Amino acid sequence: MKKAEIIQSPQEFSFDQCYTFINRSSKECLHQAFDNKIRKLLKFDGKYLLLEIKPTLQKHLEINFLNITPTKKEVIFARNYISEWFDLTTDINTFYDFASGDNVLNVVSKKYFGLRLIGIPDLFEAIIWPILGQQINLSFAYSLKRKFVEEFGDKYFFDNCYYYTFPLPERISILEKKDLTKMQFSNNKAEYVIQAARAVASGQISKEILQKLSLSEAKEKLCKIHGIGNWTANYALMKCLRNPDAFPIEDVGLHNAIKKLLNLSEKPSIEQIKYLSTNWKGWYAYSTFYLWRSLLD
DNA sequence: TACCAGGATGTTG
DNA sequence: CAACATCATGGT
Numbered sequence: 001m002k003k004a005e006i007i008q009s010p011q012e013f014s015f016d017q018c019y020t021f022i023n024r025s026s027k028e029c030l031h032q033a034f035d036n037k038i039r040k041l042l043k044f045d046g047k048y049l050l051l052e053i054k055p056t057l058q059k060h061l062e063i064n065f066l067n068i069t070p071t072k073k074e075v076i077f078a079r080n081y082i083s084e085w086f087d088l089t090t091d092i093n094t095f096y097d098f099a100s101g102d103n104v105l106n107v108v109s110k111k112y113f114g115l116r117l118i119g120i121p122d123l124f125e126a127i128i129w130p131i132l133g134q135q136i137n138l139s140f141a142y143s144l145k146r147k148f149v150e151e152f153g154d155k156y157f158f159d160n161c162y163y164y165t166f167p168l169p170e171r172i173s174i175l176e177k178k179d180l181t182k183m184q185f186s187n188n189k190a191e192y193v194i195q196a197a198r199a200v201a202s203g204q205i206s207k208e209i210l211q212k213l214s215l216s217e218a219k220e221k222l223c224k225i226h227g228i229g230n231w232t233a234n235y236a237l238m239k240c241l242r243n244p245d246a247f248p249i250e251d252v253g254l255h256n257a258i259k260k261l262l263n264l265s266e267k268p269s270i271e272q273i274k275y276l277s278t279n280w281k282g283w284y285a286y287s288t289f290y291l292w293r294s295l296l297d
Numbered sequence: 298t299a300c301c302a303g304g305a306t307g308t309t310g
Numbered sequence: 311c312a313a314c315a316t317c318a319t320g321g322t
């Protein structure tokens with residue numbers, strides 16, 4: 001019996017809320033969620049780490065390494081990954097303070113108390129996933145991602161099923177468009193994905209570089225890549241860089257969530273959303289995420 | 298059947 | 311600069 005690792009969670013943390021979001025699609029291929037447990041494959045220093053995450057009785061996070069006995073470095077790596085994925089270090093009390101007085105966020109901020117902004121720690125994945133999702137329904141986006149991951153990611157067999165890691169930009173940067181169009185990518189998507197892979201593989205874009213820039217500078221840098229517009233840039237900055245003011249305002253899911261919450265007859269315009277979100281500064285990303293969560297009910 | 302999907306880009310007027 | 315066409319395909 002291997003020793004379980006425990007990550008202390010903050011007071012404002014609900015495993016159930018995070019689990020609901022993580023388990024939102026049965027078509028997800030980069031982790032598995034069942035029986036209130038989450039399994040995810042990581043690769044560290046050439047070695048596969050298959051993690052299983054579940055809540056303890058005290059509502060903290062328990063991590064078990066299913067396939068190996070980890071070294072100290074591997075334990076640290078896994079702990080840091082989970083902490084980042086679940087955003088365990090942000091103090092969200094001031095979010096709740098302002099949200100309780102906000103016309104849009106009042107209900108959701110209470111209803112989903114303890115939900116953290118579930119991120120995408122890998123920058124390449126945080127850019128490619130929204131590109132795949134551009135202008136198509138989520139169901140189809142998930143099937144595109146599955147084909148992409150199964151073809152170009154790493155595969156690891158354990159406990160009667162396969163686990164995958166997201167493809168590396170170096171691998172994708174050398175593809176030809178037809179490698180992707182044959183798996184139902186549009187010509188544009190294929191082009192965008194390969195261009196983005198080259199930008200990351202070459203070092204033109206990295207987490208470290210973006211971290212040092214202001215939000216507008218980071219958006220500008222991302223938008224230089226063909227296929228990354230304002231929505232995709234904000235999505236990546238929100239989910240990977242965790243910029244609190246990243247705000248994918250063009251997002252259709254956001255529009256639908258606001259329409260539903262305010263009982264509008266039509267989806268709100270961009271101008272209406274700008275007005276409604278006037279007081280969200282410092283919490284645009286969290287506000288967006290809580291609204292996305294409301295779509296799952 | 299037509300229209301919309303977790304948009305972005307190129308072209309047109 | 312705003313309006314429109316295009317993309318690929320699943321869902322309704």
